[in-house]
Amino acid sequence: MERDTNNLRKCCTDETMAQKLKVLAIHGYRQNAETFRAKTGSFRKMVHKWAQFTYITAPHKVILVDDTNDLNNESEPDIGQSKDEEQYGWFFNRDDKTFRGIRKGGPAIGFEESVKFIESVFEKEGPFDGILGFSQGACFVGLLCDLQQRGLINFRFNFAIMSSGFKSGSLPHLKYYTDRINLASLHIFGENDNIIPTEMSEALSNCFDEPIVVRHPGGHYLPAAAVQKPDYQKFFKLQLLQKQYGEQYMEKGGFI
Structure with missing residues (x-):
């Protein structure tokens, strides 16, 4: 027990933690920070040498409805949704405040408030090197990437990871995705995802310059x-090297 404690102290000192990438984790629709953290435990273990994650819960509570088609969980028993009243989302694309990723048209209720919420998280808990998003969270991350490129947000990040992501079909968001986004990006999606079809995730990846794509034979999960494992670790290693190189360059009086 004493040995484990010593190892924990050794790997979690301020010095070693400062060497890791700080990643903000954005959950999917009907999830929260706790459920997303639980669902991504194995993923974190694969990259823990290079990254530490901060999980947050979206500001909008999901209204439970009887129409299961609006709950985004048909044909798949467990996609990581939270239980009952602990379900949250980043925005809604119908006036009844529900959301489905495959919807085209409709509003983006609560989107601006969520962007402001992320700004406050960066201010209080950041900076963050990158952002990880799943499903609606990945859609939201894609929009944040576009906003950053346009200079419309007051925080910055250097890479984005989008699992089961897609382009928002909400009418207020159609003005985005017009220019390719110059940002390091990792896109992960399943070939048998019956919640967000593969072509929707591919369409989001095509919005980025030189996207790295990881396909898997499964469904709607990370x-x-x-x-x-090799693809994940390679991506995080590269991002950390670029961060460290940039910091050393600046220390030597260089400009980036």
């Missing part, structure tokens, strides 16, 4: 099997 996979963490041995076959994905």
